[in-house]
Amino acid sequence: MELAFLKPLFARPGPWASVYIETTRATEDAAKIQQLRDRSIAGQLIDAGADGYTTRAVMERLAHEPVAGTPPGRALFAAGAEVVLDVPLVLAPPAGEATWSLLPHVSPLAALRGDAPACLVAYVDRMGADLELREGHDRTTVSEARGKEWQGRGHRGVPTDRYEWHYRNKVENSWNETADIIVAEIVRQWPMSGAELLVLAGDARERRAVHNRLPERVRDATVEAESGGRSPGSAMAALDHEIERACETYARDRLHRTLERFHRGRGKPGEHREASVDTGPGEAAEGIPAVVDAARNHQVATLLLTPEAADAGRQVWIGPGVDEVAVQRGEARAMGVPRPEQARADDALLRAAAAADCDVLVVPEGMRGPAGGLGAVLRWSM
Template sequence: MRLSFLEPLYEQTGPYASVYLDTSRDSALDDADAAVELRWRRLRDTLLSEGADQDSITAAADAVGSDTDIPGMHGQAVFTAHGRLALLDELPTPPARDTAHFGTLPDTLPLIIQHSPEIPYLAAHVHYGGRHSTDATGTVRIEGEAGVWPLTKVMPGHRLHEEFPVSDWLNAAEVMGRDLEGHARRVNAEAVVVAGDVWARGILVRRLPAPLRGRVTTVEGGGESEPRRALLEHRLESLFSGRMAEHDQSLLAGFLAQRARGGASAEGLAAAVSALQRGRVKALFLNNHPKSPLRLWIGPESGQLALTEQELRSYGIQDVRRERADAALTRALVGTRAELVLVPQQHLRLHEGVGVLLRYADPQPRT
């Protein structure tokens, strides 16, 4: 996963207020707004107890609950620093619990997890309920959306709506196929999901360009799409659950290949820190342990991290602090434009939950 969406956050200097809260509006608007306000008050008290400045709390308060146009279950991630909004992101799923933290580094891992698996896809829903014949009366209506899952739950991709006479559906489906290919190409879609009437969608699928046709999965049902929510949302949830994006799978395959031959890879926190210090990490692999006790020492710059305070001070760095390892690692990844891949522990258990694919291997000593 590329972490470029976090770059604006680190353009600010800490300390940061990090807020995650449920902003779902699944009840009457007045009741929902009151519930969000109550949740925020609890988090505000937490920030005050951790020493957050009033200006940063005010900036967070201004952003909380600003997503009134997003229906259904969702949440917000709000980051502020020195009285300014550093980053605001909508969460596809409400956080398991509302949290707030004030510290030197932002608490970014819950946001990264919500962005995962970042699968680019194209969805199409063919609406038709008439006789299965091109001499029937009526129309075929098609909806399409290209986006990245699961972010399209709260940040819809480009949506298209078209309608054609049934009598012209054979020709129209071919035109639509080319149009859909263009939308798929824009997001580099790795999956094409098609729902709707079996006869009408079958004609569309057979007329899709070959590269797209080979990626098609047909699903049943789908229902009417809800504004500001992903097209075929519930079908996509089932289809993509537990799946890794092809890009991340490729990085993981590279890591495993390098590990098998003792090449450009390493495992464990010490090895990861050493590689990040030298800007050698291409991708870092992480087993998600939200309550991990691992800590690192950091300096003001992204590449200033170490296992011990003494090591960091030996580099001439005076302003050092001890922080959660995942927060320190994420800042270093963004600073060096390396990638992060979340790997389920049941899929691959990493030493200390951390592994790295290096940009290059250490040179072999001459004999």
């Protein structure tokens, strides 16, 4: 999960109301269930000590929850009588949860928001291409690449007289120029979109020509879809399924590569923890002391979390700065924090990771992740 969208939460002080709810409406008594859910959320916030203004802001947002197009779940984060962030969830939370804490309780997002990559889709034909960005449930039209006009476009047949070779050559040159225009627009939009995966859909010959012209850094993150196209109604359901499978494959491969790097970097079991006491972390950090130290030094490239991690809920000491996090209170004071306060380790680490533009991956049950459930792959070793 990319963390940039969380930065608005850490740009203002707390305390924070953090709410995770299921929003599906598949049953006949959905209205009654929603009423009971909202009452439970309000009760949890009040019992936790939330102020009335912030609680009211949360309840007003829930009361105006849209009926159409509702995702399986939502996460709301509110402070100072304002809902600052409302996040659609790919998975529904197992139960409605509301907390009131110094930092926003963002750690459940890693599992509930999903780890599907942002995907740039190019619908290609001889006329050009339409570019669309897909992020979870959201689809945004990005731009259009218009191909070069050529005389005779739209003719169903090809002349059979002595000018046929010139005609074919002109058509081919025109398409080559159009493919170059499409590639230039993809390359222009790629870094701005934040996409990690490019999907080329449309006519087989045209998408192959675009694929071959892409620079290596983009081509390595590109797949071709057999379904869908630029014209309306062109097998879009089948294309959606292909894109979903491509995103799942990408996410699975990314997690495997990251875990391999993590296990190589931490060395033998127990070796890293002992080494980190005197010499600092190597290419991976494992356990709260080592990960906190790496986060404080802006060293974390990817934060690894295991669901229900034993170390996630442990308390650490923080200051107002996003990288002011320490295992011991005295350590925080030595960093210059006059009044350290306690927060959950996972939320404090995610605050630091978001500020440093890190990524976070969830290690599912059954896979060998970091001991205690918290680990990191580092940008550089010490």
